[in-house]
Amino acid sequence: MRRELSPPRPDFAEEARKIGFQYAQPDGEPYWDESARYVFSLREIEDDLEKATADLSALSEHVVARIVKDEQALERLRIPRHAWGLIAESHARRDPSLYGRFDFSYSGEGPPKLLEYNADTPTSLFESSVVQWFWLEQMIARGHLPEGADQFNSLHDRLIARWREIAGGAPVHFACLTQSVEDRGNVAYLADCATQAGSWTARIDMRDIGLAGERFVDRLGRRVERMFKLYPWEWMFADAFGKSAAMGATRFVEPPWKAIASSKGFLAYLWEAAPGHPNLLPCFFEDDARAASLTRYARKPLYSREGANVALYDGETLLARTGGDYGGEGFMRQQLCALPSFDGRYPVLGCWLVGGEPAGMGVREDASLVTTDRSRFLPHAIID
Structure with missing residues (x-):
């Protein structure tokens, strides 16, 4: 693993416009940064990062299955009591998960260490899936990367296939707080994947969801039967409609049982279940x-x-x-597992799951030891 300088594309703005990448510079601050790239060997990807992602996904499923029946654990995770039944029912039905992201500290030496599990509302998906893939193809075509360069990235095809499994062509509403350009971009991308999987889709603001009896409806009065929400479960449970019967009548992506894993307290239960695990702290x-x-x-x-x-x-x-x-x-x-320093920058590796399986990676780096909303996204390549 190494960080190396990389020539920015002179026509990046036009390329970003073509693919609908609207938040490369939110608030005028650079977010997408292709002046450098991270390079990995195939062994680092397959033996370290991909394996850690698969192993921790399996462990997480095991721990969720235990906690969903443990009222003391649910209480300790500060999940409100009125949500316990909804969570248990969604898990008993095996309501499917679309995606998630493990954030690792990794330097290329020693096993990746899990810092956080973004189980419910992870973002940086569009740039991990589409934006850096186009970067890779164009850098190869322009002679700035070798012909054999690759990427840990099967996100796009896996997302379409997973939507086909989840929705089976049925309608899906996609909701977020639309004032966020990043949230709108991630939701628009996932809606496009669902459309390619054969579903009718509608994008709505969370504030445009109403109640009609015991059903959620959109502003046009259409029932919200299945909804992807880029809106945290802890906010949903705290909202006025969080106790509504409509919560049980709608199938959510991510499902309610994902609320268990979305608390950082879940990391303590992972360690309790597998103390000494090479990828846990x-x-x-x-x-x-x-x-x-x-x-x-x-x-x-x-x-x-x-x-x-x-x-x-x-x-x-x-x-x-x-x-x-x-x-x-x-x-x-x-x-504490301090992030490695590469040229004074601290990268965190976000390894993606789709349907519980490893599907790709995005690299964000910060000038601070804590990765914040001011971090930058850098593309990566696999070169052996």
């Missing part, structure tokens, strides 16, 4: 006496977004801290 709820055994640790809220309210400690020394409004549900502590 020791992790405990902050009120667990064992948390004191971690002298170097990351303190993370059970629920947060974009690296908010995270603090890194070496003993009593504060190494880094981010601001934010999260943490009301409590915190957990995870053994």
Whole structure:
């Protein structure tokens, strides 16, 4: 694994426009950055990253199946009691998952270490799937990468196939808070994948969902039978409609049982289930006496977004801290595994699951030890 300079395409703006990539520079700040690239060997991808992704996916399924029946664990994850039945029913029906993303610390030496599991509303999907694939093809065609260069990326085809399995051609509503250009872009991409899989799709704002009896409807009065929501389960459960009977009448993607894995407290249950696992870090709820055994640790809220309210400690020394409004549900502590430094930048590797299977990777890097909403996305290539 290495970071190397890469020539930016002079016609990038036009290429981005062609594929509908509208958030390469949100708020005028660069997000997509192709002035450098990360290069991996096939062994690093297959033996380290892909294997870790598959192994942790299987372990996560096992742990979710246990927690869904454990009221004490659900309470500790701060999942509201009124949601327990919905979660249990969705798991008993085996409501299908579309996708998820494991974030790893990895330098090319030693096993990847899981930092977080983005089980419910992961973003950076479009750039991981489509944008960097077009970059790869064009860099090969223009002579800036060797003919045999490849990428850990089968996302697009797998997403279409998975939508075919999930919806079987039935209608799907796609919802998010549409004021976010990034959320709109990710939702538009997934809706396009579902359309290619044979489904009728409609894109709506979360605020445009209404109730008609015991059913959710859109502004045109159409029933929302199946909905992809780029909106966290903890927000759904806290909203006014979170206790509505319509919650059980709609099939959600991601399904309610994914709420279990979307809490960072889930990392503590993974460690409890497989202590010493080569891809896991020791992790405990902050009120667990064992948390004191971690002298170097990351303190993370059970629920947060974009690296908010995270603090890194070496003993009593504060190494880094981010601001934010999260943490009301409590915190957990995870053994510190500092991100590797490449030219003063700290990459986190987001390895994607589609239908529970490894499907691709995206690399985000930050100037900070904590990956925030100011991180940049860099493309990668496999070169042996």
